[in-house]
Amino acid sequence: MAFRDGPFDQLKVPLAWTAAVAVIVALIASILMILADRRNDGGAHGYGPVRAGVDTVLAPIGGVLAAPVRWAGSASDYIGGYFNAVSDNRRLRRQVAELEPWRDQAIALKNVNARYEAMLRLRTEPPVAMATARSVSESRGPFANARLLDAGSSKGVRIGNPVINEHGLVGRIVGTTGGVSRMLLVTDVASRVPVLVDRTDARAILTGDGSGNPRLEFVRGVGSIQAGDRILTSGDGGGVPRGVPIGVAARGIDGTWRVKLFSDRGAIDYVRIMLFEDFGQLVDPDALNAPPLAGLATAPAPDAAQTAAIGDAAARRARQTSPAPAPATAPAAGAVE
Template sequence: MARHARHQVGAPRFAARAGIAGIAIALLGLLMVQSSSDVRRALQPARARMDGITSQLSSAANHHFAGYTWLFANKASKERIRELESQVHSLERWREASRTMSLRMVEYENMLDLMGEPQIGGVTARVIAETNGPFTHSRIANAGAVHGVFDGFAVVNEHGLLGRVVRTGHRTSRILLLTDYNSRIPVMGRTSLDRALLVGDKKVGARILHAETPDKIVEGEEWVTSGDDGLFERGLRVGFAHQDKEGWRLDLAMQRDAIDFVRILPPPSFVTPEELMISDGKLLTPNTDENLTSQSFEEASNSEQGGTNVGGRP
């Protein structure tokens, strides 16, 4: 009885070993057959047909799944188009509102006899990084003196102020960024109206120093150029104020995206009283004591002549 049980247990083991040995012998024989050049030449047509069938099946599967891919991509494109159309409609409303406000501002300025801000032109250029320049944070623009760019011009992009031109060549110019330690820009807060000096900082980008009333600075307040130096137009966006352990700093607007295309702006065209001006074909000189005396005498003579003509009229 026990011998019969051992025989039943050992039978499956022997069968498994025999099967493994048979598979090994078959694989060895297959390898030996494939190593023969005659066998490979005989199997080459069959392999070629199988490769063709496999490629056709793969192409059909790719074409089938490509339809689903196109379907989902087309759906995403339609959603993006609807989103852009909504943005266009919103921008059109803002454009009309801006035109209305501009016309209203012009009417108010005419009514109040208010001198508006001077219109500033500019040059569009593309900038590249500079690795071996004299400054830590600077860029090179492909616009120079031949394009009307000179030292001191402001540089902006779609987000705000980037820096200023510090050196001009014939067709290129070097831009000193706000993040460089040598950068010094007069700025002001839109809410607090506090004025300060923006100094470049390699750790946080830029810091607010020498603020007139630091207690009035508001967290998250937008800061712009004040125009006190006469080199920058007033109101160019610079960044937003945040306070840390070392004081107030600005999250610069220029750091929102990569710097590629920029606009180079000349300084406001304010004319000092000492500069010579041409008005009505007459050369006007600075108001010295001698000029003021002669102008007063001419005005008095003109008024007397006007009174004589009025009294002597028939």
């Protein structure tokens, strides 16, 4: 059915009145918008009464109209994050796989740095020069316990030099070339080290027998050693400085005294070679054999004033020590001239 066939086919709306009403409504809306946006600069506050009223009415309406937009944005972000989770997970897995070697390398370097710091803190009395080396191979058999080190005579290493790590004495040098040296461990059957008991100062000889715990032989004194006593180098014989830690005493299953080595607490790979031959290298022989008063310097020559003062003092002393002249005697009565 057409519009003209309906009940409104006879309705007549004047075009002029319709245009007038539309213009008036648009004008009122424009005035309200201008008033709502107008700033009241003369007042103490930033809002005028008309604008405040308009904002009070439009604020709830704007919040209700903006809610669907916010919900739509949140839903879009959620859906986008859900579909992007797979790609993000793959990217993170690749990053973790790339960072794992760096993590392992950082942990290894941290451990090596900690061992270096521990070795650098180890001091001897008196101070001895040292050379750092690394164990490059191991020679182990039923009786032999030795290592090859990547430092030789080019760094000042000599046969007999003690070798330590961050925990204590490891062995001594038994052979050397330009860039490589051989270290004999204290557990080798050929190893003999003079030691002392820290608590009683009793002397003994640490003897290797191929086991992990060398024996203590020729212990001086009865009851001079107990389980748990610290064992140090004694310095007897001049082969090793005094006071280098070795281990703690323990009773073996065969009843002999043995030493649990401090060097077994870690791997023997990074070591320090003590460039020590004997105690004579620690002092200047000429200084020890100097004649008495050799360190006294000759006094400087006196100046004129000092010379005059010395002369006056000498003259006074001469006058005080010279004998007084004898008095003259009168001639006797009746003496013939």
